Amino acid sequence: MIAKKIIRMTTVDSWDCFNMNLEILSKSSQATIDLGKKFSKILRGGDIIIFSGELGGGKTTFISGLANGLEIKENLSSPSFTILNQYNAGKLKLVHIDFYRLDGIDEFDNIGIDDHIYDDSAIVCIEWGEKIRQYIKKDYLNISFNYIIEGEESINKRIIRFNSSSNYWDKKLNILKKLLAREDIQNT
Numbered sequence: 001m002i003a004k005k006i007i008r009m010t011t012v013d014s015w016d017c018f019n020m021n022l023e024i025l026s027k028s029s030q031a032t033i034d035l036g037k038k039f040s041k042i043l044r045g046g047d048i049i050i051f052s053g054e055l056g057g058g059k060t061t062f063i064s065g066l067a068n069g070l071e072i073k074e075n076l077s078s079p080s081f082t083i084l085n086q087y088n089a090g091k092l093k094l095v096h097i098d099f100y101r102l103d104g105i106d107e108f109d110n111i112g113i114d115d116h117i118y119d120d121s122a123i124v125c126i127e128w129g130e131k132i133r134q135y136i137k138k139d140y141l142n143i144s145f146n147y148i149i150e151g152e153e154s155i156n157k158r159i160i161r162f163n164s165s166s167n168y169w170d171k172k173l174n175i176l177k178k179l180l181a182r183e184d185i186q187n188t
């Protein structure tokens with residue numbers, strides 16, 4: 001069972017506002033993995049997701065659930081040192097990038113990031129991706145992970161925020177919202 005609850009869901013008037021936010025409280029690593037798995041169902045090749053937030057917030061945990069949802073059998077390891085890992089997912093591939101240790105666009109250029117970001121067969125997940133936000137000339141989704149320090153067992157609580165700034169991602173988030181709502185009903 002997924003121990004999570006949608007605590008707030010806001011849209012600003014209509015699709016055209018390009019401003020859909022979805023906030024989810026995760027109460028365990030497993031809940032975050034399950035959320036990543038569910039999220040994978042709305043993805044297709046060419047999608048770019050930027051992951052931000054606190055150290056140890058759960059970005060890699062979420063992406064491992066996402067990989068699982070894409071039927072990737074390998075264990076997803078953090079690419080902190082390798083910077084970029086690729087996994088085959090049928091006709092698609094998952095590209096997992098971690099920019100924690102990188103600074104400056106020169107370093108980004110050196111790893112040939114554009115070849116991946118603009119690959120229509122790749123789902124691209126970029127941890128600490130806010131560092132290259134301004135260089136991405138395509139719609140992307142931001143997902144941020146933050147701790148909640150309150151009450152018992154807050155060590156395992158995370159607030160996960162999905163922020164769209166495009167019509168494309170607004171629509172996808174709305175589908176995700178429906179998937180999660182269906183699941184909440186099944187779990188009650």
Ligand SMILES: Nc1ncnc2c1ncn2[C@@H]1O[C@H](COP(=O)(O)OP(=O)(O)OP(=O)(O)O)[C@@H](O)[C@H]1O
Nearest residue numbers: 026027028029032055056057058059060061156158
């Ligand atoms: N609700 C939760 N969601 C995600 N991870 C959780 C949660 N509760 C506890 N954890 C633990 O927090 C840690 C999150 O580590 P993870 O590597 O996924 O974070 P990260 O955001 O990728 O970190 P970094 O910034 O170092 O890349 C894991 O040890 C995980 O088990």
Ligand SMILES: [Mg+2]
Nearest residue numbers: 059060078127
């Ligand atoms: Mg990580």
